[in-house]
Amino acid sequence: MEVKNKSVLITGGSRGLGRALGITLAREGARVVLVARGLDELARTVEEIRLAGGEAYGIAADLGDKNSIYPLTGEAAALVGPIDILIQNASTLGALPLQLLLDTDCEDLEETLQVNLIGPFRLAKVIVGSMVLRQTGMMISITSDAGVEAYSGWGAYGVSKAALDHLTRVFAVELQDTGVTFFSIDPGEMDTRMHADAIPSADPATLAKPTDVARRILEVIQQGKRIPNGSRVILSEVELVQ
């Protein structure tokens, strides 16, 4: 899918990969709506995009709060029209430092699922229907190999990402041949605040830069037709036309 003149909504859009995606897609001519909890960082990212000549809006909202979903989607559609590309990027690691499952509070697991799974589901329910009606659209869920591999200490997060992957696959099956495509994308380890929170000892020099990852995701979006609908795309392995 070409992104020029498309309306894109990115959750977790104020920093890290979400911010880099916003900048990258706006540079390609997309109308970008960034959603994040903190208004200040969001405003800075929006300003940066606008100064570069792009079109961007920031909406402060907490995806874990069900009352925030209709307001944020309504505001987004009022500003940029029906959403063509939904990027479910926001996520939380849960309680820090990371904990064994037996030490994880049930409430922390619940909160992680609210942000990483239920919120994206609520958002998809509101936005994807309009895509199906218009017979065009794409939903991308940003996932992690913690959703496939069982890493000690990553239980709450891993469970939420495994479920998000499956949610994405089921959407693809139920809505096949409607013109709407669904991918999970595993971006690999990145130099982000979230990664530093999870593994403070990691050497940032060994991690991918969010800007490079965002460029690669742009290629996935542009070449989406070449990738089977419902795929879990491992960004470092997917073959794309350069």
Add this chain to the structure above:
Amino acid sequence: MIPATKPPKRRDEAKMLIVHAKEGSIRDALVVDLPDALRPGDLLIVNDAATLPASLFAKTPSGAPLEIRLLQHAGGSDWKATLLGAGDWRTPTELRNPPERVETGSILCIAEGFTAEVIDIAPDSERLGTIRFSRQGVDMWTGIYAYGRPIQYAYLKSDLALWSVQTAYASRPWAIEMPSAGRPLSWQILLELKRRNVRIAWLTHAAGISSIGDQNLDARLPFPEAFEIPQPTINAIAETQVRGGRIIAVGTTVVRALEGCAAQNNGTLLGGIRKTDLVIRRGFRPSVVNGLLTGLHDPTETHFQLLEAFADEMTLRTVWRHATSAGYLCHEFGDVCLIV
């Protein structure tokens, strides 16, 4: 007929009365039977407007309570609006007190940092005017969504949440009140229609307010409303007509947009954002729409008069009597009627 007093648990658990207008016959069915009631080659057109939280409570400069109901976005931060006095939705709109008289330039306080300036008040009614929000762009929308609530109805049991007044395919928030005929359409139904080669198309129509509570103003409803018919829908209509399929409108707002557009342009449908002031009544001959999925309307309602463009009065009165005796529910969350 009894009103549905709350949104149903499942979107598509509604009854559907099928009316064959030419034969004057009626048949009981469920809305999930819609795929059986339409034919391959038919085109179903929905209104994809999302419903705004168009009701905002405010205080006048003297501190008197006031309800602002948005009527129409007039560009920028300006909105046509109706003003109601103290009270809330539990009182029918027509019984609500008029607002305290406000002058041009008055500031209505909605919340700290979010106000509305009165730009004008209609010479013939203190209930009608234009307001200008103190915030612009994204901040204005954030304010509307933070402090607005969907317009509520006196027949309801409890407050309506914003998600209760949206269709399954809603997008741009243009509707002041829910385009309710499409509310019972689940994706189970819509995808089944597609599997059976019933095409589905969309337009966006800014469904307006159903009541202001002032007899003179209510007699002028519906006010001119904005709509947009996208090119794929215009193409689908033309293709359906060539192949002999039927154009089925979901809701009277779809009828108003299509027939309004055709009436403005010698029968031709054009894209772009437009406005229609067309009021459809008995004797109107639709040039685009062949059938209609709609809520059940009382013979005293203006919607009933619109239905007379699709079925004769005697048939519609039979529909009303049957629906009443068979326990159909009316109003926004009630049952529907398919006129073909």
